Amino acid sequence: MTGAPETDIDEADLVVGQPTDHVAGPKAVAIALKRAATQMGPARATRALTALNQVDGFDCQGCAWPDPEHRHKAEFCENGAKAVAEEATGRLIGAEFFAAHPLESLRTRTDHWLGQQGRVAEPMVLRPGESHYTPITWDDAFALIGEELRGLASPDEAIFYTSGKTSNEAAFCYQLFARAFGTNNLPDCSNMCHESTSVALGETIGIGKGSVSLEDVHTAELIVVAGQNPGTNHPRMLSALEQAKRNGARIVSINPLREAGLVRFKNPQHPRGVVGRGTVLADLHVPVRVNGDLALFRGIAARLLEWDALDRAFIDTHTHGFDEYAELLRAVDWAELERGSGLSVEQITEVAEFFRDSKATVLCWAMGLTQHRNSVAVIAEVVNLALLQGNIGKPGAGLCPVRGHSNVQGDRTMGIWERPPAAFLDALAAEFGIEPPREHGYSTVEAIAALRDDRARVFIGMGGNFVAAAPDTVATEAAMARADLTVHVSTKLNRSHVVTGRTALILPALGRSERDLTGGREQRVTVEDSMSAVHASRGPLTPASPHLRSEVDIVCSIAEATLGDDSSLPWSQFRADYSRIRQSIGRVVPGAAAYAEKVDVPGGFVMPHPPRDTRTFPTALGKAVFTASPVEILDVPEGRLLLQTLRSHDQFNTTIYGLDDRYRGVKGGRRVIFVHPDDVTALGFADGDLVDLTSEWLDGSERSAPSFRIVSYQQPRGCAAAYYPETNPLVPLESVALGSQTPTSKSVIIRLTAAADQTPLVQRWP
């Protein structure tokens, strides 16, 4: 037990300085080690960090960047160490803490404060009308859930949500339980992040996953990083980019913000990163306007066609729709592309020259492309660019969507999907003798609407912080409060535990860093990273509390308590031996044959990817498909700004590690909005002013978020940026990407008004 939890922070302490032009270095190492030692104590921290991302160790709970073949002794980044420290903290909260903190007071606290209180030590229940959580036994908790679920008028009144930290074994059991119960209501965090990627890739290349390996990144001639900030969100990616640079690659960063992570990397694994200036990464930064990417990519493609810098053989052999697309390229309106991208024709041409001069290009992207109304079309345009030059299914080239959560791709592979393919359900039926439901279930935003409209009564969340991650915070919280039962399988306290249904349960799970001795044997779990590499993970640490249970055990127990003993499903065998789950995975999950055997191989294996492996495209046409989307430009009215929501450096999704964003020069606070200096003046404000944000939507509706401090910050005119979840209240539930239903959190039209309350804010929930 180390260090008392921090109290709430007064934003009056907020200090804003200059952004940095480099990342990592000795400072990152110092911060990582200090966080680890403070939270875990030196011995536990050493055990954890020396096992992190090692072949026989455990997988980082942070992002989904793959592990290199040759791992360093310290194979983690600053934010990976923070993720472990958050989970493996020695701080523990139980009956005493909850007796001292009524729900009402917990609701006034920030997610940062809630998270800093420590691990939840035992199962807790909030009964109808009560003001405090109280302890409950595991068996009573499972029985309560079983009774509520069986009491529903329809299985579709239940929602089974998954956050991307859930292991493959737990995810497979969870989807089996939900389908045996009778519903496909399996929304997940991917709905809110890379769903636009999965939809666009599914339609264009036939599989919703990236097509590159780490080796491709290392050997690429050109690497394009669009709408992504790896310095904070995927830091070990910088090591791969550095290696590529040393191999002669060129790197282009496409982002409204010039993020320090793509300017210069001081790799602490190398002397040049410790005492030297490190490695300059991006050869070109392209300050595209928020949501201006499609216009930019379209311009690049038009130049490539003009210069005939194409792989005609690939196009002729492997693609469909080139002629129609080429017609569109010949007819581009350059003035429209300039207006849409916020870039000049010269700037667009300069980027196109990088593509022209590369024989092997890797295209990387993240949320900056996926959370807009036209995101599916934007990502289809990225695919168009790759197809024009045959940059798929060859060394040093391909599509690289980088996932933000460690196992979000694995969960989807295991069947966590509200729109499961028929073939998967057929295999499930054959393996378990059940009749899985065929009707598609609720996505994340549909699940919230179902709770709001009383079409859903029970919400079960595997990990995550649903109400903080979801858009339209006020509406989402009101919807959650209408539920009869909310259940969260979690490690630590967060906002979703204090915005509850009539009855609420917190079921404290083992963390990935902890030893899992379920069934009286040491159990391993498996995960899949952004590059489809599957490997085992085994936690070395003594669990924080003797009352914790594994995710697999919890899911199997809920299933038994709900479906009853007459269920022929092997919950007890699964619980006793996870390899039994892996055997079923091998027979049900496409591409996972011999799964149990393959994960026993040190380092694991890579799931098949026909476009990458054999240039085979499992689309309806059996070809890769060019997409001829219109260039839609989001026009912003005079006196308004186009806001993108983003993470600070001291944050992982909705987990707030701390209140600094040192690469952007922010210290001690989070309620800031980054605005171009000339826009600050043009809007009649000054740097440091406190403003309220109001979003304006086509249907005339508005949403507001109070008290943000203006920070003058270089970016394209008319654009702005601020952190989520503080800005999630600005995005209506209905504002989603076409085709993927991903919330449009990256393009929000706002107006600024002088804050109604000018007193500096004490950090509070939004």
Ligand code: SF4
């Ligand atoms: S890059 Fe991602 S997976 Fe790797 S240590 Fe950092 S947070 Fe963890």
